[in-house]
Amino acid sequence: MYKHSIFLREAQTPKETKVVQDPTSNEEEREKLLEYFRTSIADEFLAAFQYRQGYNVASGEHKADIENEMNSHYFEELGHAEKLEERLKQIGGKTFGPDKWKEYTRAGYTEPPEDGNCLQITIDNIEGEKKAVSYYREFAEFANKIGDYGTVNLVEGILADEEKHLHEFEELRKQFVDEN
Numbered sequence: 001m002y003k004h005s006i007f008l009r010e011a012q013t014p015k016e017t018k019v020v021q022d023p024t025s026n027e028e029e030r031e032k033l034l035e036y037f038r039t040s041i042a043d044e045f046l047a048a049f050q051y052r053q054g055y056n057v058a059s060g061e062h063k064a065d066i067e068n069e070m071n072s073h074y075f076e077e078l079g080h081a082e083k084l085e086e087r088l089k090q091i092g093g094k095t096f097g098p099d100k101w102k103e104y105t106r107a108g109y110t111e112p113p114e115d116g117n118c119l120q121i122t123i124d125n126i127e128g129e130k131k132a133v134s135y136y137r138e139f140a141e142f143a144n145k146i147g148d149y150g151t152v153n154l155v156e157g158i159l160a161d162e163e164k165h166l167h168e169f170e171e172l173r174k175q176f177v178d179e180n
């Protein structure tokens with residue numbers, strides 16, 4: 001009965017209003033906004049694959065801890081890339097493939113150490129998350145300045161995830177250091 005009433009309420013929810021096609025009429029602002037999207041999408045994909053590779057090479061006594069973290073972060077960063085791509089399409093921008101990632105990225109890609117050292121993987125990931133946090137703060141501020149509030153909401157949501165990732169990696173680093 002309870003489930004049934006929830007279903008009815010959801011079914012009656014009006015469809016979401018159409019998103020703005022053009023958040024700004026100023027050409028310079030528009031180009032800068034598209035650039036923020038390109039950079040963050042490239043950064044997200046590269047972060048995802050840095051985590052994937054960390055998952056693949058992790059070794060030693062903390063292997064299982066790192067594998068768990070890397071696996072969940074891999075999917076979360078891919079989720080961020082997908083959301084950013086959706087918004088980019090909504091505002092009339094073009095998506096792109098892996099051949100553009102190195103050109104557009106700001107955070108870059110750090111190859112995990114060959115020996116799979118878990119502390120080093122964690123330290124590299126902290127650096128990456130710090131870059132993400134600072135980039136999304138800048139991105140949200142810019143979107144707010146030009147009045148693109150749909151993008152502000154999206155970016156603030158991602159920023160909160162990156163702050164959580166940073167905190168998790170810092171905790172993990174502390175744990176590894178304390179145990180050694």
Ligand SMILES: [Fe+2]
Nearest residue numbers: 044076077080
């Ligand atoms: Fe992300």
Ligand SMILES: [Fe+2]
Nearest residue numbers: 129132162165
């Ligand atoms: Fe992250």
